[in-house]
Amino acid sequence: MSEELTIAIIAALAVAAVLLAWLSMMLAALESAISRVTRANLNNLMIEVQSDGELSDFTRQKKIRRLHAAQRIVMHRYAASNSCAFFRICGNVLTGVLVACIAATLGYAMWVQLVAGLVVALVIACITVLMRPRTVGSAKPLSVLISHAPLAAACVRLTPFIRGRERAASGERGEAISDDEELEKIRHEQGKAALDRLIETNRFDPEVSDMLRNVLMLSDTLTREIMVPRTDMITIERDGTLQDFLCLCSRSGFSRVPVIGSDIDDLLGMAYLKDAVRATAFNPVARARDIESIMRRPMYVPESKPVDDLFHEMQRTRNHVAVVVDEYGGIAGMVTIEDAIEQIVGELDDEHDRTQHAEPKRIGERTWSMPARTPITDLEEIFEIDLDEDDVDTVYGLLTKLLGRVPIVGASATTHGLRLTAVDSAGRRKKVSTIVVEPVSVEGGDDTGSTIQQQGDGISHDGKEHGHDDD
CATH class of the missing domain: 3.10.580.10 (CBS-domain)
Structure with missing residues (x-):
C-alpha cells in the first residue's frame, strides 16, 4: 500500500471519527432537550411565530415546519429520546472502532489498537453524558430541539423497534395521563431523589433538610x-x-x-x-x-x-x-x-403564645388548673367522681360537648357539681389550652345535671361557634 493511500485512509478515518464524536455530542444535547420540552412550550411558540408581523412568509413557513416536526417528536417523547440514546451509544462505539483502525493502519500492536479505541470511546462517552452537550440541552431545550428536529426524526424512523416497544408499554400502563403530566411527575420524582442524595452528604442541618423535603412535598399535600x-x-x-x-x-x-x-x-x-x-x-x-x-x-x-x-x-x-x-x-x-x-x-408561635402545662396544678383548696388535653380519668380521680362520659376523652372535649360549640376564653359549663372554665389559649390558632375546674353547689336541682354559661360578648350564637385565626 502506497504512502499516499495510507495517509488518505487515516485522514478519512480521522474525519469520520470526529464526525461521529460530534454526532454523539449533538444526540446527547438533543436527548436532554426532548425530555424537557412540553407541548405547551411548542404551542406558545407556534402562536408567536404565526402572529409575528416582521417575519417574511418564507421564514415563517420554515419555522412552522420545524415546529411541526418538533411537535411530532414530543408526541412520541420516549421513543425519540431512546432512539437518540441508541445512536449516541452507537456513535461512541464506532468512534472507538475508527481510532482502533487508525492505530492498526499505522502498524501498532493489537493491544495498542484495543487500548486506543477503548480510551477514546470512554472519553467521548464521558463528554456526552457528563459535560457540555447535556448542559446545553438542559439550558436551551426548545431551541436545541427545533434546530435539530430533523435529526431526531431520522433517528426515530431508523429505529421502528423502539417505537413499537413504546406502544406496547403504553398499552400495558393504560394510564389516562397526558405526556406533559407524566413528564412533570417524572421531574418531580427526580427532584426528590436528587434532594435525598444531597441531604445524605450531611451538608445541611437537620432542620434545613426537613424544610427542603417539605418544599417538594407541597405539591403532594392538599x-x-x-x-x-x-x-x-x-x-x-x-x-x-x-x-x-x-x-x-x-x-x-x-x-x-x-x-x-x-x-x-x-x-x-x-x-x-x-x-x-x-x-x-x-x-x-x-x-x-x-x-x-x-x-x-x-x-x-x-x-x-x-x-x-x-x-x-x-x-x-x-x-x-x-x-x-x-x-x-x-x-x-x-x-x-x-x-x-x-x-x-413547622409550627409557628408568636410572642403571646404560651406553652401548656404538662400536668394539672392545684391553684386553690379544691380548684385545679388543667391542660386542655388532660384525660377525663385524671379529672375523675382528682375529684373522686364518675362522669360516665364515653364519647369524649379529654377535659377540652368535655367542655366542648357541654357548650355544644368550640370553647373560647371565658366559656364556662357545669356538670356533676363541677364548673369548667376556659381561662387561657395558646398556639397560632388560639385553641383553649388551660381549663380551671372547681366544685360548685347546685341549689334546687340534681347535681348530676349540666348548665352552661358563656361569659358575655353580646353576640348571638346558634350553638355553632366556629373558629380560625390568621395573625
Missing part, C-alpha cells in the same frame, strides 16, 4: 389536609355589632372572623380586626355599627387544591385567609397562608 375544619371555626353572625366583634377578637385571639347568616354554609364575608379598630379608634359611636359595614369579600378555594398552588395564589391575590369549599359547594373549613408556611418551617 388543602383539606392543612385547613381548620368547619367545626373549629369561630364565626360572628351578621346582626353583630363592631363592639361585639371587638370583644370576640379580644377573647378568642383571632383577627379575621367569617360573617355568617343563618348557618355556617351561609357565609357572607370576612371581618378583619384592623378594619374594626380603624373604624372605632377615634369614633366610639361607631361601635354600634353592624359588622357588615366592614365586611370584605372572602376568597374561596377548593379542598382538593395542592398547597403549593394555594400558597402562590394567596401571594398573588394578597389574601392571608381563604374559605375552603367541598365538592358540593359547602363550607369545609378555613386556611391561612401561615398554614401553608407551616408545612415548610
Whole structure:
C-alpha cells in the first residue's frame, strides 16, 4: 500500500471519527432537550411565530415546519429520546472502532489498537453524558430541539423497534395521563431523589433538610389536609355589632372572623380586626355599627387544591385567609397562608403564645388548673367522681360537648357539681389550652345535671361557634 493511500485512509478515518464524536455530542444535547420540552412550550411558540408581523412568509413557513416536526417528536417523547440514546451509544462505539483502525493502519500492536479505541470511546462517552452537550440541552431545550428536529426524526424512523416497544408499554400502563403530566411527575420524582442524595452528604442541618423535603412535598399535600375544619371555626353572625366583634377578637385571639347568616354554609364575608379598630379608634359611636359595614369579600378555594398552588395564589391575590369549599359547594373549613408556611418551617408561635402545662396544678383548696388535653380519668380521680362520659376523652372535649360549640376564653359549663372554665389559649390558632375546674353547689336541682354559661360578648350564637385565626 502506497504512502499516499495510507495517509488518505487515516485522514478519512480521522474525519469520520470526529464526525461521529460530534454526532454523539449533538444526540446527547438533543436527548436532554426532548425530555424537557412540553407541548405547551411548542404551542406558545407556534402562536408567536404565526402572529409575528416582521417575519417574511418564507421564514415563517420554515419555522412552522420545524415546529411541526418538533411537535411530532414530543408526541412520541420516549421513543425519540431512546432512539437518540441508541445512536449516541452507537456513535461512541464506532468512534472507538475508527481510532482502533487508525492505530492498526499505522502498524501498532493489537493491544495498542484495543487500548486506543477503548480510551477514546470512554472519553467521548464521558463528554456526552457528563459535560457540555447535556448542559446545553438542559439550558436551551426548545431551541436545541427545533434546530435539530430533523435529526431526531431520522433517528426515530431508523429505529421502528423502539417505537413499537413504546406502544406496547403504553398499552400495558393504560394510564389516562397526558405526556406533559407524566413528564412533570417524572421531574418531580427526580427532584426528590436528587434532594435525598444531597441531604445524605450531611451538608445541611437537620432542620434545613426537613424544610427542603417539605418544599417538594407541597405539591403532594392538599388543602383539606392543612385547613381548620368547619367545626373549629369561630364565626360572628351578621346582626353583630363592631363592639361585639371587638370583644370576640379580644377573647378568642383571632383577627379575621367569617360573617355568617343563618348557618355556617351561609357565609357572607370576612371581618378583619384592623378594619374594626380603624373604624372605632377615634369614633366610639361607631361601635354600634353592624359588622357588615366592614365586611370584605372572602376568597374561596377548593379542598382538593395542592398547597403549593394555594400558597402562590394567596401571594398573588394578597389574601392571608381563604374559605375552603367541598365538592358540593359547602363550607369545609378555613386556611391561612401561615398554614401553608407551616408545612415548610413547622409550627409557628408568636410572642403571646404560651406553652401548656404538662400536668394539672392545684391553684386553690379544691380548684385545679388543667391542660386542655388532660384525660377525663385524671379529672375523675382528682375529684373522686364518675362522669360516665364515653364519647369524649379529654377535659377540652368535655367542655366542648357541654357548650355544644368550640370553647373560647371565658366559656364556662357545669356538670356533676363541677364548673369548667376556659381561662387561657395558646398556639397560632388560639385553641383553649388551660381549663380551671372547681366544685360548685347546685341549689334546687340534681347535681348530676349540666348548665352552661358563656361569659358575655353580646353576640348571638346558634350553638355553632366556629373558629380560625390568621395573625
